[in-house]
Amino acid sequence: MKDSPEDLIVNAILDAIAEQRLPAGTKLGEQALSDLFSCNRANVRRALASLAAQQVVELRPNRGAFVMTPSPKEARDIFQARRAIERTIARHASGQASAGDITFLRDNILEEAAARQASDKPAELRASRQFHMRIAKIAGNLVLERFLSELTMRSTLILGLYSPTGSSSCAEDEHDRIVDALEAGSTDELVRLADEHLRHLEAGLNFDEPPAAPMSLREQLMAPGKES
Amino acid sequence: MKDSPEDLIVNAILDAIAEQRLPAGTKLGEQALSDLFSCNRANVRRALASLAAQQVVELRPNRGAFVMTPSPKEARDIFQARRAIERTIARHASGQASAGDITFLRDNILEEAAARQASDKPAELRASRQFHMRIAKIAGNLVLERFLSELTMRSTLILGLYSPTGSSSCAEDEHDRIVDALEAGSTDELVRLADEHLRHLEAGLNFDEPPAAPMSLREQLMAPGKES
DNA sequence: TTGTCATTTATTGTTAACAATATTTGATAA
DNA sequence: TTATCAAATATTGTTAACAATAAATGACAA
Numbered sequence: 001m002k003d004s005p006e007d008l009i010v011n012a013i014l015d016a017i018a019e020q021r022l023p024a025g026t027k028l029g030e031q032a033l034s035d036l037f038s039c040n041r042a043n044v045r046r047a048l049a050s051l052a053a054q055q056v057v058e059l060r061p062n063r064g065a066f067v068m069t070p071s072p073k074e075a076r077d078i079f080q081a082r083r084a085i086e087r088t089i090a091r092h093a094s095g096q097a098s099a100g101d102i103t104f105l106r107d108n109i110l111e112e113a114a115a116r117q118a119s120d121k122p123a124e125l126r127a128s129r130q131f132h133m134r135i136a137k138i139a140g141n142l143v144l145e146r147f148l149s150e151l152t153m154r155s156t157l158i159l160g161l162y163s164p165t166g167s168s169s170c171a172e173d174e175h176d177r178i179v180d181a182l183e184a185g186s187t188d189e190l191v192r193l194a195d196e197h198l199r200h201l202e203a204g205l206n207f208d209e210p211p212a213a214p215m216s217l218r219e220q221l222m223a224p225g226k227e228s
Numbered sequence: 229m230k231d232s233p234e235d236l237i238v239n240a241i242l243d244a245i246a247e248q249r250l251p252a253g254t255k256l257g258e259q260a261l262s263d264l265f266s267c268n269r270a271n272v273r274r275a276l277a278s279l280a281a282q283q284v285v286e287l288r289p290n291r292g293a294f295v296m297t298p299s300p301k302e303a304r305d306i307f308q309a310r311r312a313i314e315r316t317i318a319r320h321a322s323g324q325a326s327a328g329d330i331t332f333l334r335d336n337i338l339e340e341a342a343a344r345q346a347s348d349k350p351a352e353l354r355a356s357r358q359f360h361m362r363i364a365k366i367a368g369n370l371v372l373e374r375f376l377s378e379l380t381m382r383s384t385l386i387l388g389l390y391s392p393t394g395s396s397s398c399a400e401d402e403h404d405r406i407v408d409a410l411e412a413g414s415t416d417e418l419v420r421l422a423d424e425h426l427r428h429l430e431a432g433l434n435f436d437e438p439p440a441a442p443m444s445l446r447e448q449l450m451a452p453g454k455e456s
Numbered sequence: 457t458t459g460t461c462a463t464t465t466a467t468t469g470t471t472a473a474c475a476a477t478a479t480t481t482g483a484t485a486a
Numbered sequence: 487t488t489a490t491c492a493a494a495t496a497t498t499g500t501t502a503a504c505a506a507t508a509a510a511t512g513a514c515a516a
Contacts, residue, residue, distance in 0.1 A: 004289065006277070026372075029497075029498095030497075030498070031496090031497075031498095039470095039474090040471060041468060041471095041498090042270065042273070042469085042470070042471080043469095043470090045270070045274060045498095045499095046273060046274060046277040047277075049274040049275075049277045049278050049281075050277050050278065050281040051281075052278070053277075053278040053281035053282055054281055055281075060498090061232065061477095061498090062476080062477050062478065062497085062498060062499075063477090063478070063497090063498080064478095064497070064498065074370070074371075076372050077369045077372070078367055078371055080320075080371075080372075080376070081369060081371040081372050084312060084313065084315075084372070085312065085313075085315035087312075088308075088309075088312035093307075132347070133293045137350075141308055141309060142302070142305050143302075143305045143306055143308075143309040143379070144305070144308075144309050144312070146283075147309070147375060151371070193235045199409075217236070257466095257468095258467075258468070259466090259468095260468075267500095268500060268501060268502090269468090269501095270499085270500070270501080271499095271500090273468095273469095289468090289469090289507095290467085290468060290469075290506080290507050290508065291467090291468080291507090291508070291509095292467070292468070292508095334485075457512080457516105458503100458515100458516085459514100459515090460513105460514085460515085460516100461512105461513090461514085461515080462511105462512095462513085462514100463510100463512080463513090464502065464507105464509105464510080464511065464512090465508105465509080465511080465513080466505070466507105466509070466510080466516085467490070467506105467507080467508075467509085468505105468506080468508085469504105469505080469506070469507085470504080470505070470506090471502105471503085471504080471505090472501105472502095472503085472504100473501085473502085473503100474499105474500080474501080475498105475499080475501090476497105476499070476500085477496105477497080477498070477499085477509085478495100478496085478497070478498085478509085479489105479494100479495080479496070479497085480493105480494080480495065480496080481492100481493085481495080481500070482491105482492090482494090483490105483491090483492085483493095484488085484489100484490085484491085484492100485488100485491105486487105486488085486489080486490095486510105
């Protein structure tokens with residue numbers, strides 16, 4: 001049941017992106033990764049190819065792999081697609097939630113609120129993502145679940161780039177009302193809430209500012225505006 | 229502007245699957261591919277990793293890569309997801325088609341009919357796929373376009389497995405009416421037609437028969453029930 | 457024949473070395 | 487300083503050899 005080194009790398013990078021520890025544009029050097037996971041470069045290469053196929057990593061020939069930097073146009077497409085998919089998921093999840101699902105979701109809301117109080121952004125993002133993914137699981141369609149997984153990942157990158165305030169995460173009372181509708185089995189209401197929720201998230205974006213500076217390990221470590 | 233060997237391999241395999249020249253379960257040996265494309269195995273490996281990330285190829289550790297064989301449950305999920313996405317695409321494409329788009333689609337319908345007359349299954353499948361993908365392009369969302377591309381690919385595999393008659397492809401008059409609605413800009417009608425169209429396709433599947441025998445080059449070449 | 461097992465063969469997985477290409481560094485000149 | 491360019495360094499891309507694993511073959515016994 002143990003994972004291949006390739007899966008290990010893929011999941012580690014996906015997790016890091018989902019929690020905004022890896023910002024858009026970060027270079028993913030092959031040596032660095034093979035050192036970190038103590039495996040050979042061939043495995044790293046395959047992992048990066050997988051991530052590139054999921055549009056989470058950009059592969060520039062002879063330059064290396066970088067965490068994808070979504071353009072404003074891509075951001076629009078991603079949120080549009082996400083609304084379509086989460087609406088469908090909502091429709092299929094409605095009335096299908098078990099008691100365990102509901103308690104999980106309610107606990108998750110508390111967990112996210114606590115993380116926000118503690119200013120623990122990674123934990124907050126992780127909780128928020130889990131919320132959406134759990135509902136996808138309730139809907140019971142593995143294809144939609146995988147699509148949503150990719151889209152939430154890329155949404156996180158977008159929020160990191162274009163969300164000026166820390167307004168990145170979801171409004172909690174919206175999550176609350178979604179669970180209410182889910183539990184009550186009021187399908188139309190649930191779909192409406194899901195759509196609205198994502199529109200609010202998208203409305204918080206600001207594409208006027210430049211897409212923020214690119215990233216490299218060096219730049220992150222050096223104090224801004226100072227040379228050695 | 230030339231493609232890397234990896235992209236070449238990926239596209240060749242995707243095309244072959246889309247035209248049902250590569251049936252589900254076919255083994256994709258590394259040596260065979262590296263010989264065919266005259267490149268080293270490392271490139272083949274990366275290509276297969278990409279295809280696996282797109283769920284078009286199954287990677288069995290120490291056994292090799294095989295064209296994915298969708299289960300009945302996966303088939304249901306795929307068509308459900310496809311309906312959700314094509315409905316969304318229809319809604320966004322409605323009224324957005326240029327004159328060139330319309331002529332392309334009408335020509336495409338003729339092309340598909342001609343291929344069907346000539347019993348040229350690959351050409352028929354290619355045309356049918358182009359039809360759906362062109363409408364996706366009109367909708368203008370690259371994410372939805374990519375999702376649909378993956379789903380049409382997997383749909384073709386499903387049709388190859390579970391479509392008893394040659395009823396695999398789409399009814400042509402349905403395509404006709406879709407173009408009419410698209411041109412007229414009658415959004416609700418278009419969405420309804422798209423949904424119906426996919427339901428008809430799915431209704432033609434038969435999951436009672438066994439998923440058909442697996443495949444290997446040997447079995448394909450030997451006459452059934454004969455040994456050397 | 458038919459089934460089982462050891463041997464052989466083929467295929468996948470891993471590693472290291474080398475080549476090709478960017479990037480950085482430092483020197484030189486304006 | 488600032489710009490330009492060449493050398494040095496680091497990184498990606500490619501290849502081949504080897505190890506580990508699975509599949510195929512064939513011998514042997516029932």
